[in-house]
Amino acid sequence: MGITKTEIFTDEQNHLAVMLKALAHPARIAILQHIISANACICGDLVEELGLAQATISQHLKELKSAGLIQGTIEGVSICYCIEPKAWAKLEKQLTGFFKTYSGINSNCC
Amino acid sequence: MGITKTEIFTDEQNHLAVMLKALAHPARIAILQHIISANACICGDLVEELGLAQATISQHLKELKSAGLIQGTIEGVSICYCIEPKAWAKLEKQLTGFFKTYSGINSNCC
DNA sequence: ACAATTAATCGTAATATTGCGATTGACATG
DNA sequence: CATGTCAATCGCAATATTACGATTAATTGT
Numbered sequence: 162m163g164i165t166k167t168e169i170f171t172d173e174q175n176h177l178a179v180m181l182k183a184l185a186h187p188a189r190i191a192i193l194q195h196i197i198s199a200n201a202c203i204c205g206d207l208v209e210e211l212g213l214a215q216a217t218i219s220q221h222l223k224e225l226k227s228a229g230l231i232q233g234t235i236e237g238v239s240i241c242y243c244i245e246p247k248a249w250a251k252l253e254k255q256l257t258g259f260f261k262t263y264s265g266i267n268s269n270c271c
Numbered sequence: 272m273g274i275t276k277t278e279i280f281t282d283e284q285n286h287l288a289v290m291l292k293a294l295a296h297p298a299r300i301a302i303l304q305h306i307i308s309a310n311a312c313i314c315g316d317l318v319e320e321l322g323l324a325q326a327t328i329s330q331h332l333k334e335l336k337s338a339g340l341i342q343g344t345i346e347g348v349s350i351c352y353c354i355e356p357k358a359w360a361k362l363e364k365q366l367t368g369f370f371k372t373y374s375g376i377n378s379n380c381c
Numbered sequence: 382a383c384a385a386t387t388a389a390t391c392g393t394a395a396t397a398t399t400g401c402g403a404t405t406g407a408c409a410t411g
Numbered sequence: 412c413a414t415g416t417c418a419a420t421c422g423c424a425a426t427a428t429t430a431c432g433a434t435t436a437a438t439t440g441t
Contacts, residue, residue, distance in 0.1 A: 164395070164396060164397090164429070164430080165296065165297065165298075165428090165429065165430090166298075166322070166323070166429090166430080167297065169297075169298075169321060169322050169323070170297035170298070170300075170301055170321075174297040174300045174301055174304075175297050177297075177300055178294075178295055178296055178297040178299075178300055181291050181292075181294045181295035182291075182292075182295035182296075184288075184291050184295075185288055185291035185292035185294075185295045186275065186288050186292075186398090186399085187275065187277065187279075187280035187284040187285050187287075187288040188275075188276075188279075188280070188399090189288075190280075190284045190287055190288055190369075191280055191284055194284075194369075194372070197372050197373045198372070204417080204418075205416095205417060205418070211279060211280075212276070212279045213276070213279070213400075213401090214400070214401050214402080215401090215417085215418070215419095216400075216401055216402075216403090216418090216419085216420085216421095217399075217400050217401065218418090219418060219419060219420080220398095220399080220400080220401095220419090220420095221399095222418090222419095223419080223420095224398095235407090235408090237408070237409070237417095238407080238408055238409060238415095238416055238417050238418085239416085239417055239418075240417080240418065240419095244373055244375075246375040249370075249373060249375070250375065253370045256366060256370075259300075259304075260359075260363045260366075262304070262307050262308070263307045263354055263359060265354075265356040265359070265360065274399065274400080274425070274426060274427090275398090275399065275400090276399090276400080296428090296429085298429090314387080314388075315386095315387060315388070323430075323431090324430070324431050324432080325387090325388070325389095325431090326388095326389085326390085326391095326430075326431055326432075326433090327429075327430050327431065328388090329388060329389060329390085330389095330390095330428095330429080330430080330431095331429095332388090332389095333389080333390095334428095345437090345438090347387090347438070347439070348385095348386055348387050348388085348437080348438050348439055349386085349387055349388075349438095350387080350388065350389095
C-alpha cells in the first residue's frame with residue numbers, strides 16, 4: 162500500500178535507510194559536493210551551479226536539512242548552508258560498519 | 272514532473288545515486304545484512320526472517336539485483352542470492368571517496 | 382504424468398517523490 | 412516606508428515506490 166513498514170525493522174536499519182534516502186538523488190549528491198568543496202556555506206549559487214529551478218533546489222535543501230545532514234543559518238538576506246558534522250560523522254561510521262561486515266574473501270557461494 | 276533530470280549530472284553522481292537508492296530502504300538493508308551474515312546465500316528464508324509477503328521480498332531482491340549489488344543463481348527449486356563482490360567494492364570505494372572529501376576540522380562556517 | 386515447492390510476475394491500491402511556476406515572507410537598503 | 416533580493420512555501424502534474432493477493436513458471440520428488 163505504498164507505505165514502508167518501519168515497525169518491522171530496527172532503529173538502526175530505519176535510521177540508515179532515512180539517511181541513504183536523503184543522499185539517494187544526484188541533485189542532492191551534487192549539492193553536498195558543492196557545499197563540501199566550497200566549505201564556506203552556499204545557498205542560491207546552487208541554482209546557477211546545477212540547472213534546476215529555485216523551488217527545486219530549496220526542496221532538496223529542505224530534505225537534506227530535515228535528515229539532519231546539513232544546517233542553515235541566516236546570513237542577512239540569504240541563508241548559509243553547511244554540513245552538520247555530527248550527523249555526517251555518524252552516517253560515515255554507520256556505513257563503514259555496514260561495509261565492514263562483508264569480507265569479499267569467502268564469496269564462494271553462488 | 273516526477274522525473275529526475277539525469278542529463279544534468281555526472282555519471283558518477285548518477286551511479287552513486289542509483290546505488291544509494293537501492294540501499295535506501297530498511298527491508299533492503301535487512302536483506303543485505305542477512306545475506307552477508309549468512310554468507311551462504313539465502314532466498315525464501317527472508318520471507319520468514321522479515322515479516323513481509325513473498326511478493327514484496329521478491330520485488331526488493333529484484334531491485335538489489337538490477338542495481339547489481341547482489342546476484343542469484345538457480346539452486347534446484349530455490350534461488351541462491353549473494354553479494355556481487357565487484358559492485359559492492361566499487362560502491363564502498365565511491366562512498367569512502369565521497370566522505371573523505373569532507374574534513375570536519377574547518378567546519379567554522381555557520 | 383502429478384503433486385508439491387519455490388520464486389517471479391501481474392495487477393492494483395495507497396502513498397511518496399520530483400520538478401516547477403507562482404506566491405509569500407523576511408530582510409536590507411535607498 | 413517603498414523597493415529589491417533571496418529563499419521558503421503552496422499547488423499542481425507526472426511519475427515512482429511500496430506492499431500484497433493472485434497467478435504463473437520452473438523444478439523436484441513420487
